[in-house]
Amino acid sequence: xxxxxVIPVSPIKSHPEIGILTETLDSIRHHLPDAExxxxxDGVREEQEDRRGDYEEATRRTLWQLDHHYGNSLPxxxxxxxxxxxxxxxxxxxITTELILYVEQDTPLVxxxxxxxxxxxxxxxxxxxxxxxxxxEGVIPAAHDHMMHGHNGAxxxxxxxxxxxxxxxxxxxxxxxxxxFSPLSRSFIEDKMxxxxxxxxxxxxxxxxxxxxxxxxxPGTGNMKRSYHTDGRAGEPKWDSTxxx
Numbered sequence: 001x002x003x004x005x006v007i008p009v010s011p012i013k014s015h016p017e018i019g020i021l022t023e024t025l026d027s028i029r030h031h032l033p034d035a036e037x038x039x040x041x042d043g044v045r046e047e048q049e050d051r052r053g054d055y056e057e058a059t060r061r062t063l064w065q066l067d068h069h070y071g072n073s074l075p076x077x078x079x080x081x082x083x084x085x086x087x088x089x090x091x092x093x094x095i096t097t098e099l100i101l102y103v104e105q106d107t108p109l110v111x112x113x114x115x116x117x118x119x120x121x122x123x124x125x126x127x128x129x130x131x132x133x134x135x136x137e138g139v140i141p142a143a144h145d146h147m148m149h150g151h152n153g154a155x156x157x158x159x160x161x162x163x164x165x166x167x168x169x170x171x172x173x174x175x176x177x178x179x180x181f182s183p184l185s186r187s188f189i190e191d192k193m194x195x196x197x198x199x200x201x202x203x204x205x206x207x208x209x210x211x212x213x214x215x216x217x218x219p220g221t222g223n224m225k226r227s228y229h230t231d232g233r234a235g236e237p238k239w240d241s242t243x244x245x
Contacts, residue, residue: 001032001034001035001117001121002097002098002099002121002125003032003035003097003098003099003100003101003117003121003167004035004036004037004038004095004096004097004099004100004101004170005028005032005035005036005037005038005100005101005102005103006037006038006040006088006091006095006100006101006102006103007021007024007025007028007037007038007039007040007103007104007105008040008042008084008087008088008104008105009021009039009040009041009042009059009062009105010041010042010045010105011042011044011045011048011051011052011054011055012105012106012232012233012234012236013232013233013234013236014232014234015051015054015055015057015058016054016055016057016058016061017058018058018061018062018065020105020106020230020232021058021062021105021106022062022065023108023230024103024104024105024106024107024108024109024230025037025039025065025070026108026111027103027108027109027110027111028101028103028108028109029070030109030111031109031111031115031117032101032117034072035072035101036072036073036074036097037066037070037072037073037074038073038074038075038076038091038094038095039062039066039073039074039075039076040075040076040078040087040088040090040091041059041062041075041076041077041078042078042081042082042083042087043078043079043080043081043082044081045081045239045242046081047239047242059077062075063075074094076090076091076094078090081186082186083185083186083187083188083243084163084187084188084189085177085181085185085186085187085188085189085245086185086186088173088177088189089177089181089183089185092170092173092174092177095170097170098125098169098170098171099121099124099125099167099168099169099170100167100168100169100170100173101165101166101167102163102165102166102168103165103227104163104164104165105232106229106230106231106232106233107136107164107165107227107228107229107230108227108228108230109134109165109226109227110225110226110227110228113219113223113225113226114219115134115217115226116154116217116219119154119217120132120167120217121167123153123155123215124167124168124169125169128152128155128213129155129169129213129214129215130168130169130172130212130213130214131161131166131167131168131169131172131212131213131214131215132155132166132167132168132214132215132216132217133158133162133164133165133166133214133215133216133217134164134165134166134167134217134226134227135164135216135217135218135224135225135226135227136162136164136165136225136226136227136228136229137224137225138222138223138224138225139222139223139224140156140216140224144160147159147160147198147201148160148216149201149206149209151218152215154217154218154219154220155215155216155217155218156215156216156217156218157209157213157214157215158214158215158216159197159198159200159201159202159208159209159212159214160194160197160198160214161190161193161194161196161197161198161212161214162190162194163188163189163190164227164229165226165227176193176196180192180193180196180245181245182244182245184244185244185245186242186243186244187243187244187245188238188243191240191243191245192245196212197212197214200212
């Protein structure tokens with residue numbers, strides 16, 4: 001399939017155990033057994049230096065799993081803390097497919113419901129969408145209705161960016177990384193893009209929405225939940241004040 005899965009990894013409380021990550025990798029392999037997976041191991045931030053030993057052991061265990069169990073995978077190991085944006089900038093130089101499946105280390109795909117990969121990938125490759133999100137709740141919460149802008153077939157038009165699992169055009173990712181983040185950015189992608197996409201719609205309506213063309217896949221069964229959260233951070237801070245955009 002014309003898609004590369006990108007999975008960012010950073011120190012979490014459960015290391016050196018790697019069950020949270022392997023649950024996510026297993027879920028990707030369940031749906032996409034042959035797609036390349038690029039697993040990016042961030043460097044250790046100063047605030048987590050006490051985790052270095054456990055993180056290095058978790059990385060070692062994961063590398064063994066990638067080599068012996070998952071196949072068609074590429075680990076990228078960063079010596080210093082690059083955050084999601086720094087790692088994604090480097091990762092984009094390795095991607096040769098037209099599509100990206102972005103899955104954070106603690107947001108597995110569900111394996112008890114189908115995902116229509118052909119419909120989703122065709123929708124993005126046709127140019128009708130830049131990003132199709134796999135929703136993490138069964139329905140759209142009422143509080144989010146103002147960010148939903150009607151259906152296009154099985155796809156809900158939305159001005160809500162989320163870093164939860166999504167399929168995106170590689171070309172679009174290159175554009176947003178170049179346009180919205182400085183060469184030295186070290187931040188969560190969502191923390192900037194949520195505002196970028198929302199502002200475009202609030203300012204220019206659907207003309208603004210068309211700049212990003214983000215959708216949520218709706219299978220039409222009454223349950224659109226296709227991902228979930230295993231809470232790798234487990235209540236730890238995000239260190240928002242240290243982010244560089």
